[in-house]
Amino acid sequence: MRMVELGAGVETGNEPWDPMGFSQMYKVNSLGINPHPQWLQESEIKHGRTAMLAFVGTLVIHAGIHIPGLDYTTDWYNSFPEFAAKNPLGLAQVMAGLTIWEGHYGTEAGLMWTGEGTRNPGELGFDPLNLMKGKSEADVNTMKLKEIKNGRLAMIAMAGFASEHFIPGSVPLLSGQGF
Template sequence: MKTAVIASLVASAAAFAPAQQSRASTSVQAKPFENELGAMTPLGLFDPLGLIADGSKEKFDLLREYEIKHGRISMLAVTGYLTTAAGIRFPGAEGIPDGLKSFPALLETKDGQNVLLQMLAFFTIAEIVNRDASWTDAKAEFVGDYRNGALDFGWDNFDASTKLKKRTIELNNGRAAMMGIWGLVVHEMMGNSILPGGYLPGQ
């Protein structure tokens, strides 16, 4: 009991002590990119490996571009995974299983190989189109802005706060989708369903 009383007295005395300027708190406040898009509570700027600790804007923009790109791909992957798990197929592909077993099944037939070639062609075109076209006069507004003066969908009519909000939503949805597709694939490989009704793709 005495120890608790002494501890509380010390704590209350410390509350009235003048605040000390510590280098640690200054260095925490001086983190580069801590106010950039995506640095959100509760984690704030999450860089456990110190990849951007040197403050290189070029490196940060490159990693942000990778993050946005993989997020967009993962959103498509989750959509495709759940769509096929729901039993929806393109005409002629009704017999193709869903999940990871779809790839070996596609390789077994000429039609399936044709589908894989079409997928490869789509990926190639998407990779070429979805980048900043340096040969145009259009200037990217932010990292991941691949409109290149051709697409708008009303983006230019939004104010700055709305644009920031929508970019934050996309970034967070991409992060969730990256975790989502990873979780779906891992659970399928383990044989544990996380889908409604206990459905396991590929079975």
């Protein structure tokens, strides 16, 4: 699948939607300060995956579901600082895991800034549940599109939670819900 096809869909007439030509900005100058679309897609997928995890975590915390024996707040915004304060070794474990993960995949992401990456954006070779095994290319592309759309929705949802937290009443459906 070509990289540019990820932005195409029935919503855009099966053509990539880029009315202002932002995907071509990396060609504007020779200083290398504008990222290649390959890096932008990698970034969007990474942020979408993070937002999807954050959304589920926010709902779980808000519902009052916790690890047995560990009592934390149901306020999603303060739950991680409380966890870090009560469990410094747990925080160190999270940070070590993220460091190893980013160290392993970070070099390739750096090459994507200039469009020299050797893998497709978001494809990390990690599929422990074998969700892609035996799928046709069309099915894989459909799943990738679903992931991007769900990631975008999760980023919007987390922005809504943050807005409601910092400006109470700014999101009418969340008003008074404790988000």
